[in-house]
Amino acid sequence: MFAVIKTGGKQYTVKEGDTFNVEKIEAEKDATYKIEEVLFISGENKQTAGSPFIKGASVEVKVLEHGKADRVYIFKKKRRKDYRKRQGHRQMYTKVQVVKING
Numbered sequence: 001m002f003a004v005i006k007t008g009g010k011q012y013t014v015k016e017g018d019t020f021n022v023e024k025i026e027a028e029k030d031a032t033y034k035i036e037e038v039l040f041i042s043g044e045n046k047q048t049a050g051s052p053f054i055k056g057a058s059v060e061v062k063v064l065e066h067g068k069a070d071r072v073y074i075f076k077k078k079r080r081k082d083y084r085k086r087q088g089h090r091q092m093y094t095k096v097q098v099v100k101i102n103g
Contacts, residue, residue: 003101004040005059011039014059014098024092027063032099035059041103048103057103061096069093 002015008023027033038057041048048054068090076085 001041001043001101001103003038003042003057003059003103005035006037006039006053007035014101016098016101019064019095019097021069021093021095023094024066025063025094025096027094029063029065031063033061033063033096035061038103041101043103054103059098060100060102062099064095064097066092066094 002013004011004013006012007025010023012020012022014020025033036053036058038054038059039050039052041054041057048057050057069092070090072089072091074085074087074089077083
């Protein structure tokens with residue numbers, strides 16, 4: 001059984017037991033969090049698609065840790081104009097594990 005969920009403006013295909021990183025979620029470590037924006041569920045001989053979301057469906061995840069991704073540098077330059085600008089960014093993320101898919 002797998003599901004397609006939406007969180008943080010991105011879509012993820014998940015199964016029970018999967019571990020992956022999502023955009024930062026405001027939840028404590030080791031807490032369970034319910035994602036209710038489920039787009040698609042596929043199970044045993046049954047597939048359900050939402051328009052855009054499936055009513056009553058949810059995916060329960062366990063928050064494993066919070067962290068920062070690797071640094072990304074933004075560099076702007078205009079030749080012959082003595083203009084250079086360097087900026088860095090580290091995106092916050094939450095590592096989660098899928099506990100249960102409720103369809």
